[in-house]
Amino acid sequence: MNDANTLKSCWSCKGPMPAEELFCPTCGAVQGPLPVNHFRRLGIAVSFDLDVPALDRLYFDLQRRLHPDRFATRAPKEKALSQQQATALNDAYETLKDPLKRADYMVHILGVEVLPEGCTLVKDQKILIEAMEMREKLAAADTMEQLNVIQRETKAEIQDVLSALSLAFQGHDIPGACELTTRLKYLDKMMGEVRHARARMLA
């Protein structure tokens, strides 16, 4: 790719600089965020199989340089740009660190044309029936032990879906990934409801 060679003019010293640099090599001024995808922003390849601790380190390193706390005594324009950078970075990190948001985002950037309606539309009756059955089971649970069983089952299912998602993305099966993402959304909601039920029972 030739992108790395693309030049732009630094807003502060007006001189030429590589477009992807965060700071101007000549005068050191912080630059605004580029309209790149979340993976590129953190300097990693598009992949569902992310090493989250490594992602944390990349995120911390970038925030160390870009966070508004580093620009508290600087010129207003630099403060504003740092805030934009930190905002974009937070958005990227929040999206990528969570498997559900990551899957949703990947389907969005890889399959916009295939799936204009996104992943919320449930075409699969099976998913609906499964979700309804789980909800009934949760409503019927009245001991902590029953809740724990449901929680364990849901957790195991989430693990299965995550493994399947990894394979789907590796095989570029975007419609498949989309269906799995929808299922993951239901399971995630289910986990939240189980947590609430536990909290109610404890209170």
Next chain:
Amino acid sequence: MATLLQIHEPGETPAPHQDDKKAAVGIDLGTTNSVVAVSVDGALEVLTDDDGQALVPSVVAYAPDGSAIVGELAKRLLLSRPDSVVSSIKRLMGRGAADVKSLGGQLPFDIEPAQEGGSQLVRLNVAGRKLTPIEISADILHALRERAEGRLGARVDRAVITVPAYFDDAQRVATKDAAKLAGLEVLRLVNEPTAAALAYGLDKEAEGLYAVYDLGGGTFDISLLRMEKGVFQVLATGGDAALGGDDFDHAVADHFLKQRQAELGETELSTSEVKMALMTGRVAKECLTLENDGQWVLTVGDKVTHHKLDRVTFDDLIRPEVKRTIKICHEVLTEAGYDPMDVKGVVLVGGSTRVPQVRAAVAGFFGSEPLADIDPDQVVAVGAALQAEALTVGSDTLLLDVTPLSLGLETMGGLVEKVIPRNTPIPVAKAQEFTTFQDGQTAMAIHVVQGEREMVDQNRSLARFTLRGIPPMAAGAAHIRVTFQVDADGLLTVAASEATSGVEAQVEVKPSYGLSDEEMSTMLRDSLMHAQDDMELRLLTEARVEAERAMLAVRSALQADCSLLSMQEREVIGEEMDKVIDAIRGQDRDAINAAVENLDAATRTFAERRMDKGIRDALTGVSVDALKVGEGDA
């Protein structure tokens, strides 16, 4: 003058007025007590009075001439002149009259009724004046500033001020406005538990998952943080901005007043009786923290009543409040997906954590003895001072905080649509699209609320915005994009534009519990603290910072591409740079801005040549590479 002898290259003189010795302080603006601390070259100091006292009681007494007395002396006047003394004002920051907690049907403040249609921000009648909590807090901040200036022997006009993590936007804005009135530039608003974690983590080199349990006079916060190698990442936060040690005092005072009413057969209570009972309640609480029982006397007018209280009864009185804090701890952990045993340590912050029942409850819930080896009254100010130094001098530590409460919008039927969920890392920006529902509609009202409940009236109203200047279109055709931005201080700004026409809609803000811009400037004018001068000075400082940024940019450019200029051209730029230096040295910010603009104009051709050269160099680079590839292939 020595300056006559100085010989320098154009633009090379160090800029004057760079008073590097000017320290930025850390301020814990508390409900009961406030503390100011400073860190210079890593040496921390909590600034004390002549008697060695670090805590400044957050109590303000107003003299008939309007002057304010803050601290210990004001606290002593609380009983003798209740009508002109204010305490616990932090509980009313960004709040309305309806939020004030009554005791025995009596308010501990004399409240001025809110004006119809105006801001709901509460106003107090004190010593014949109508004062907002913002002005009263400004008096406390001003006293802290004076203490710092006295101790450091230097002007202090920048500070990091801490706020409860659970403070909403109105309360944060109120705090920042109070600082402005006190002539302080807020470098950052830092959440109290985060400041405490910073002080604790740096001091003890703590690593792992920690909880900070912060029970102050009027607020409760619980924050869950991950600490590692200089990074303080807040994962989740929760709390109650109206729950604190004051409520323990209230519970005891209520108990005493019931006994008193039963004994005297009275039904009506006076404001003085309420204030007296609250004072006695506080004394009783402090006493029962160390002792098992005690006896107190309430004397108001010529009526005297005696009250006994032991630890067991006291514990019963405050149990509901303590239980509530533990319930909140549980909710925060659950939502973040952790169990109590995942937490490596719990740091205690706030004077109210000295109450034995509180410590026992925290230890019971987390299954480990809580950590209190840094004075819980001072640890927040220490953290703020460390952050103030980090922001002005620089540091490797990184504070990553979150939004404590969800931000949302009122939709049809009084429902709330969440735009930014709580516990989202800040800074954050989210956009939402709206459309018109009437043909030719040119304005739209937007109501911003903060909170977790589903209905608008169960949440806190932050502001109402009116978007004007929407181009007339058919109903549903306009795409109005409203962007919510929360900055690193946790403060919200809203911007709106119409997508199809690109028209920027004007946003008129009417804060529900804040000051309008006019009120703010009137207060600045009226303030006895020369805040107006401070404002001017701040604008001047900003102009200088910007001028220095421009000088640095030109200097770097000259160093990189000096060869692109003739001697004469270099001289012209040098002259403009000298003019900027002269302007920076002066006191006229318009002159500084004008000099910077002239410098900008004088370097325009230079900038164009640099871009041309850059593009030429890049092209040359590509062709050389292409040539190499070609050779390799051959």
